[in-house]
Amino acid sequence: MSDTGSESEIAEATEHTALMDGHIAEARPDREIAERIARKRKTKSDNQQSYGSVDRTESGGSGAASSSASNPPPPQPPADAQMEELELKYGARHVIKLFVPVTLCMLVVVATISSINFYSVKDVYLAYTPFHEESPYAVTKVWNALANSMILLSVIALMTVLLIVLYKKRCYKIIHGWLILSSLMLLFLFSYLYIEEALRAYNIPMDYITLVFVMWNFGGMGMIVIHWKGPLRLQQAYLIFIAALMALVFIKYLPEWTTWAVLAVISIWDLIAVLTPKGPLRILVETAQERNEPIFPALIYSSTVMYCLAATTPPPPGEPRARELRPLHPHGPFSRSQSPSQGDPTNMPCFSLICRGREGADGAGGAGDAAGFDAAWQARAGQQRRLRVDSSQPPRYTTRLERQPQPPPPQQQQQLDDEEKGVKLGLGDFIFYSVLVGKASSYGDWNTTLACFVAILIGLCLTLLLLAILKKALPALPISITFGLIFYFATRCVVKPFADALAAEQVFI
Amino acid sequence: MDLTRLPNDKKLQLCRWYFKVGCLLLPFVWAVNAVWFFKEAFMKPPYDEQKQIKKYVVMSAAGAAAWVAVLAVWVTVFQLQRVAWGPTGDSLSFIVPLGRA
Numbered sequence: 136m137s138d139t140g141s142e143s144e145i146a147e148a149t150e151h152t153a154l155m156d157g158h159i160a161e162a163r164p165d166r167e168i169a170e171r172i173a174r175k176r177k178t179k180s181d182n183q184q185s186y187g188s189v190d191r192t193e194s195g196g197s198g199a200a201s202s203s204a205s206n207p208p209p210p211q212p213p214a215d216a217q218m219e220e221l222e223l224k225y226g227a228r229h230v231i232k233l234f235v236p237v238t239l240c241m242l243v244v245v246a247t248i249s250s251i252n253f254y255s256v257k258d259v260y261l262a263y264t265p266f267h268e269e270s271p272y273a274v275t276k277v278w279n280a281l282a283n284s285m286i287l288l289s290v291i292a293l294m295t296v297l298l299i300v301l302y303k304k305r306c307y308k309i310i311h312g313w314l315i316l317s318s319l320m321l322l323f324l325f326s327y328l329y330i331e332e333a334l335r336a337y338n339i340p341m342d343y344i345t346l347v348f349v350m351w352n353f354g355g356m357g358m359i360v361i362h363w364k365g366p367l368r369l370q371q372a373y374l375i376f377i378a379a380l381m382a383l384v385f386i387k388y389l390p391e392w393t394t395w396a397v398l399a400v401i402s403i404w405d406l407i408a409v410l411t412p413k414g415p416l417r418i419l420v421e422t423a424q425e426r427n428e429p430i431f432p433a434l435i436y437s438s439t440v441m442y443c444l445a446a447t448t449p450p451p452p453g454e455p456r457a458r459e460l461r462p463l464h465p466h467g468p469f470s471r472s473q474s475p476s477q478g479d480p481t482n483m484p485c486f487s488l489i490c491r492g493r494e495g496a497d498g499a500g501g502a503g504d505a506a507g508f509d510a511a512w513q514a515r516a517g518q519q520r521r522l523r524v525d526s527s528q529p530p531r532y533t534t535r536l537e538r539q540p541q542p543p544p545p546q547q548q549q550q551l552d553d554e555e556k557g558v559k560l561g562l563g564d565f566i567f568y569s570v571l572v573g574k575a576s577s578y579g580d581w582n583t584t585l586a587c588f589v590a591i592l593i594g595l596c597l598t599l600l601l602l603a604i605l606k607k608a609l610p611a612l613p614i615s616i617t618f619g620l621i622f623y624f625a626t627r628c629v630v631k632p633f634a635d636a637l638a639a640e641q642v643f644i
Numbered sequence: 645m646d647l648t649r650l651p652n653d654k655k656l657q658l659c660r661w662y663f664k665v666g667c668l669l670l671p672f673v674w675a676v677n678a679v680w681f682f683k684e685a686f687m688k689p690p691y692d693e694q695k696q697i698k699k700y701v702v703m704s705a706a707g708a709a710a711w712v713a714v715l716a717v718w719v720t721v722f723q724l725q726r727v728a729w730g731p732t733g734d735s736l737s738f739i740v741p742l743g744r745a
């Protein structure tokens with residue numbers, strides 16, 4: 136049975152790839168537009184007006200629209216400020232939308248950590264972390280943690296670079312294969328471990344037949360929904376679960392202090408990878424934009440909101456253990472790509488970016504909320520519009536560039552708006568946020584856990600605010616993780632002893 | 645995926661695909677199919693493909709329900725008979741609950 140299953144999965148995968156291409160094609164105009172918009176916005180605020188103008192053009196005949204669009208549709212200056220404000224408002228809504236999945240992911244992790252012992256017991260470690268921090272000396276521990284995290288970071292960097300190279304060379308098959316392998320591993324192997332430990336912790340009897348059947352259904356549906364088509368909600372649910380599993384794996388298999396060091400190092404890496412001119416994630420995003428393709432759905436969680444945040448995804452840790460676990464990486468709409476390698480733990484590249492989002496395809500769920508574009512209208516209009524855009528664009532594009540100030544053709548923009556509003560957060564971001572909160576909760580102190588949770592959400596808010604202001608892909612990890620780390624150590628070392636002392640002395644403040 | 649954006653024939657195709665895949669012992673896919681296309685099948689104003697979608701939705705729902713029933717019966721029987729089946733029962737067990745002190 137499993138054979139047929141895997142075969143069918145492969146078939147699905149191919150099909151999926153084909154579909155993806157279609158999807159990509161559709162998205163192209165948007166991407167370009169978006170990119171352009173982003174650039175222009177930076178230089179000029181005029182562009183924002185285009186939102187307003189878009190509608191008109193759109194509704195007009197396509198031919199007329201394109202011509203008018205290409206020639207500078209004069210932007211209306213007053214609209215700027217309004218647009219800005221509107222964007223911020225939408226942005227706020229999207230922030231809230233991202234809160235829900237992030238919170239859910241952390242909840243799953245915290246609930247698991249506090250009810251299942253397995254994940255907080257240290258016995259086995261990842262192959263990537265050769266130093267186990269067993270020495271009683273603080274200095275040695277620090278040194279071990281740093282060495283481990285540097286090793287892990289280099290693996291992640293390597294994987295990211297590999298991904299970029301593959302992407303640059305257009306080896307989509309290999310990338311998809313990698314992603315599929317990763318998600319297979321997560322959905323079957325890690326889920327199996329998770330179910331086993333959960334059942335054991337709750338003492339629930341189970342037989343193999345039921346287990347195999349349930350796993351097969353769960354995993355099969357997951358593969359379909361992540362790599363092909365499925366209801367948006369379900370896809371989001373799967374992505375959240377995968378991210379949570381990955382986070383649990385990190386918590387379980389990384390040595391104590393290495394976990395904290397990794398968090399710090401990863402957020403710095405995120406910063407570099409996204410913001411440096413030659414940063415790998417930045418290259419990835421730019422390439423994707425140039426090609427008008429969505430970033431791999433398996434890596435990013437998309438809320439179908441207006442901005443996208445893609446985050447970095449860390450590589451899944453491999454596990455050295457006897458059980459051979461290999462992590463995989465998810466994907467995600469929310470998040471990014473990775474692959475597991477066999478035998479060894481593999482890593483996935485991390486991405487962290489927040490980009491202005493546009494992802495038309497998934498938008499269903501989001502579209503409704505998003506900014507009030509009528510979904511049906513979009514549906515109707517979408518195709519024609521798209522076609523038109525394609526043909527007309529390239530020429531326009533050039534002209535515009537020369538002219539420079541010109542706002543991107545309104546139609547396109549609109550399209551963008553319609554289709555791609557959504558914030559995207561890389562799965563990697565989900566994973567690391569959850570690792571931080573989960574790790575904090577593994578010491579059993581709820582104050583610390585809550586502090587970290589709040590810190591991360593605040594960081595996320597700030598990041599989204601920056602996103603609205605800067606309008607380019609941003610790393611989602613640095614602010615949140617920095618806050619998280621500060622809050623964690625402050626709460627643990629200062630607030631908690633203080634609160635304990637107060638309680639002991641019966642002082643109420 | 646946004647169903648509202650798909651043309652009707654694609655919807656039918658998708659619904660049929662889900663139903664077919666569900667036949668590979670994947671009742672969960674059937675359940676998803678039934679829920680996902682429920683609105684299309686029963687709440688939308690009639691269109692050409694709706695009848696077929698309706699058929700697949702009903703079959704998927706029935707199939708999923710049947711599987712749930714089968715599974716429930718199996719689990720009940722197994723848990724009640726495990727001890728009586730002796731070694732067979734043991735080798736089929738994945739988790740045997742521990743007693744409590």
